[in-house]
Amino acid sequence: MTATSDPRQLSYIAHQAADARVNVELHTGDMTLNIGPQHPATHGTLRIATELDGEVVVRAEPIPGYMHRGYEKLSEVRTYPQVTTLINRIDWVGSFANEVPFILAAERLMEIEAPPRAQWIRTILFELSRIANISLFLGDMGVQLGAITPVFYAFRDRERVLNQIEAATGGRFHPNFDRIGGLKDDLPKGWIAETRDAMAKMRDFCDEMEGLLMGNEVFEARCRGVGVIPEDVALGYGLSGANLRASGVDWDLRRDNNPGLAWDQIEWKVWTHPDGDSFARYWVRLQETREATLIVDRLLDSLPSGPIMAKVPRIIKVPEGEAYISTENPLGEMGYYIVSKGDLGPFRVKIRTPSFNNISIVPWIMKGVYVPDVITILGSLYFILGDIDR
Amino acid sequence: MLGLVYWQETAIKLGVIMGVVPVTSLIFVYVFLFKMMSYMQSRLGPMETGPHGTLQIIAEAIKFLQKEDISPDNADKHVFVMAPVVVLMSTFLLYVVIPAGPDLVVQSLDTGIFYALAVSSLSALGVLMAGWASANKYALMGGLRAAGQLIAYELPLVLAVVGVVIQAGTMNLQGIVVAQAEGSIFGIDWIGNPYILTQFIGFAIFMTAAQAELTQTPFDMPVAESELVGGFQVEYTGFRYLLFFMAEFGTAFAFSAMASVMFLGGWGLPFIDSTDNILNVVGPVLMLAKVMLVAFVIFWVRFSFPRLREDQLQKFAWKFLIPVSLVNIVATGILKVAF
Numbered sequence: 001m002t003a004t005s006d007p008r009q010l011s012y013i014a015h016q017a018a019d020a021r022v023n024v025e026l027h028t029g030d031m032t033l034n035i036g037p038q039h040p041a042t043h044g045t046l047r048i049a050t051e052l053d054g055e056v057v058v059r060a061e062p063i064p065g066y067m068h069r070g071y072e073k074l075s076e077v078r079t080y081p082q083v084t085t086l087i088n089r090i091d092w093v094g095s096f097a098n099e100v101p102f103i104l105a106a107e108r109l110m111e112i113e114a115p116p117r118a119q120w121i122r123t124i125l126f127e128l129s130r131i132a133n134i135s136l137f138l139g140d141m142g143v144q145l146g147a148i149t150p151v152f153y154a155f156r157d158r159e160r161v162l163n164q165i166e167a168a169t170g171g172r173f174h175p176n177f178d179r180i181g182g183l184k185d186d187l188p189k190g191w192i193a194e195t196r197d198a199m200a201k202m203r204d205f206c207d208e209m210e211g212l213l214m215g216n217e218v219f220e221a222r223c224r225g226v227g228v229i230p231e232d233v234a235l236g237y238g239l240s241g242a243n244l245r246a247s248g249v250d251w252d253l254r255r256d257n258n259p260g261l262a263w264d265q266i267e268w269k270v271w272t273h274p275d276g277d278s279f280a281r282y283w284v285r286l287q288e289t290r291e292a293t294l295i296v297d298r299l300l301d302s303l304p305s306g307p308i309m310a311k312v313p314r315i316i317k318v319p320e321g322e323a324y325i326s327t328e329n330p331l332g333e334m335g336y337y338i339v340s341k342g343d344l345g346p347f348r349v350k351i352r353t354p355s356f357n358n359i360s361i362v363p364w365i366m367k368g369v370y371v372p373d374v375i376t377i378l379g380s381l382y383f384i385l386g387d388i389d390r
Numbered sequence: 391m392l393g394l395v396y397w398q399e400t401a402i403k404l405g406v407i408m409g410v411v412p413v414t415s416l417i418f419v420y421v422f423l424f425k426m427m428s429y430m431q432s433r434l435g436p437m438e439t440g441p442h443g444t445l446q447i448i449a450e451a452i453k454f455l456q457k458e459d460i461s462p463d464n465a466d467k468h469v470f471v472m473a474p475v476v477v478l479m480s481t482f483l484l485y486v487v488i489p490a491g492p493d494l495v496v497q498s499l500d501t502g503i504f505y506a507l508a509v510s511s512l513s514a515l516g517v518l519m520a521g522w523a524s525a526n527k528y529a530l531m532g533g534l535r536a537a538g539q540l541i542a543y544e545l546p547l548v549l550a551v552v553g554v555v556i557q558a559g560t561m562n563l564q565g566i567v568v569a570q571a572e573g574s575i576f577g578i579d580w581i582g583n584p585y586i587l588t589q590f591i592g593f594a595i596f597m598t599a600a601q602a603e604l605t606q607t608p609f610d611m612p613v614a615e616s617e618l619v620g621g622f623q624v625e626y627t628g629f630r631y632l633l634f635f636m637a638e639f640g641t642a643f644a645f646s647a648m649a650s651v652m653f654l655g656g657w658g659l660p661f662i663d664s665t666d667n668i669l670n671v672v673g674p675v676l677m678l679a680k681v682m683l684v685a686f687v688i689f690w691v692r693f694s695f696p697r698l699r700e701d702q703l704q705k706f707a708w709k710f711l712i713p714v715s716l717v718n719i720v721a722t723g724i725l726k727v728a729f
Contacts, residue, residue: 039619147607218697221702222697
């Protein structure tokens with residue numbers, strides 16, 4: 001296309017073009033800023049392409065997929081017991097909660113039900129992984145806003161919960177403990193008392209966070225009124241979990257659509273907040289962590305005795321059919337749609353993860369906010385990267 | 391002072407400053423960044439290198455020195471190279487007027503405070519240079535934020551000091567120390583008159599503004615590692631990054647020293663004559679203790695507070711700190727005339 005073939009002239013034109021590009025990039029009228037894929041606020045490799053006018057965000061678009069691992073496809077070439085190993089790694093800070101809906105869906109297809117004790121222990125471990133997950137958020141939000149100390153307290157106290165998970169399942173992060181028809185093992189000796197201790201410590205941790213971070217004036221100044229999601233928008237974008245409850249929607253799958261776990265056997269409360277801003281999301285998650293410790297305590301009180309495994313054939317073949325089970329995971333609604341053709345492994349697994357839907361609101365919510373607010377909003381929406389990309 | 395020739399004296403003074411700045415910043419990094427922060431965060435910090443990890447800081451410095459000196463392709467090379475030097479220079483210049491005893495001062499200027507505040511704002515220039523020359527958008531934003539912030543907080547800093555100057559009747563830092571040691575509050579003179587008692591509003595404003603001037607949390611938006619990934623420092627590696635680091639902690643020491651001279655009585659002791667030679671021995675110890683105390687507050691806030699947003703920070707400076715400091719000046723003036 002160029003009229004000249006002189007290499008010197010060509011290189012001159014190339015230099016001119018490069019100069020022009022540099023100048024355009026430095027022009028602050030509409031500066032394009034790539035937040036991520038390698039950026040501390042994206043805790044992983046989420047990329048957010050933003051257009052800035054000075055410090056004000058004109059347009060923001062999340063670009064996920066940098067850590068796509070193809071779990072849906074990989075699940076198709078594995079047997080049912082093998083799949084849990086994979087899906088442990090979707091939301092990697094609250095792993096056990098990932099296994100439960102998949103196992104429940106498979107159980108529904110096979111028309112077996114785990115014995116009550118297994119359901120109880122499942123629920124307890126589910127809530128423990130919720131605490132392990134959200135307590136990290138409670139500290140991490142501080143780091144996002146520049147307070148470095150809270151996250152260390154979070155890691156310190158989260159360790160107690162991880163120790164309990166490890167004592168029961170043998171795995172700190174990836175338990176792989178749930179089986180079709182029940183659980184791998186019963187609880188070890190002394191576990192119940194230790195868990196009660198850990199839960200009391202976690203309640204202290206929640207109080208500490210309430211005083212140290214949530215009661216801080218700077219924290220309030222940074223979070224109040226930032227990233228407000230109205231109720232209808234939250235519903236429209238398919239948000240779930242604490243993000244939805246912080247917008248005032250009283251919606252919790254544990255209560256509304258319990259797939260057979262022990263939540264309906266005890267008294268507990270769903271926390272909502274009418275504001276819908278970043279502060280409300282933090283507040284709801286804090287209350288939820290405290291509520292989860294109470295749930296664990298109450299479940300431990302009423303833990304039934306009995307077997308932990310139903311009668312299940314040695315080789316698990318799931319009959320033909322389709323099933324969708326979703327549960328209220330730490331991050332929101334997580335569901336598995338399993339299509340079975342009667343083989344050893346699933347024919348197709350669709351994984352519905354909460355974080356993917358939760359960050360879809362980013363373009364809507366990040367119009368006209370300041371750059372620091374981008375971090376506040378991302379932090380308060382709270383996603384785990386593995387949960388977005390899976 | 392010891393009958394030395396001019397060039398000998400100058401050489402000694404240069405040597406002292408060249409030695410003091412790195413040593414003080416090493417002390418600060420070890421005591422506050424390594425140990426105090428660790429204990430606050432329920433961990434131990436470095437424990438292996440030397441007793442209680444004391445030599446860790448040397449290891450860190452050597453690590454930085456070994457690293458490759460990288461400058462980005464699009465960077466404005468000369469400005470990029472100069473920027474950390476400019477920042478560090480303002481730190482070095484600050485130490486010229488800070489006294490540690492009746493004779494232990496590099497140069498006792500009659501406009502000491504004025505000089506100190508003037509050279510401390512040089513660092514804004516260096517930061518702006520670094521932000522611009524890095525050819526990085528994060529760095530540019532950091533540099534611009536720093537410029538806005540340092541200008542906004544220079545004013546309350548100066549205004550907070552005016553109260554002290556009115557009370558002491560001099561801008562010489564030595565004179566201020568003497569005035570505090572020999573002063574009295576309502577006739578009580580056995581503790582002298584450390585101005586923190588009469589100028590507590592000024593002290594609070596000075597500490598707040600110094601926090602912003604030093605870009606420590608909650609006013610660390612120019613660095614903001616969770617949003618701007620280091621701001622103006624983002625493209626700096628190795629030795630040049632070390633220079634920024636040294637400047638940060640060296641300036642923190644200098645500002646703590648200025649606060650302790652102006653508000654806590656510096657090296658002076660009320661019951662000892664302020665020309666007594668013993669103060670040349672006791673003075674530095676006294677100063678170090680007070681500096682550590684002031685710095686403890688600075689870093690305590692730094693490690694426990696979240697960061698404000700840029701617009702909130704500007705609002706805080708212009709709508710709150712500056713009016714309050716003006717009122718403080720007026721009140722000080724009236725009281726000075728009245729008593």
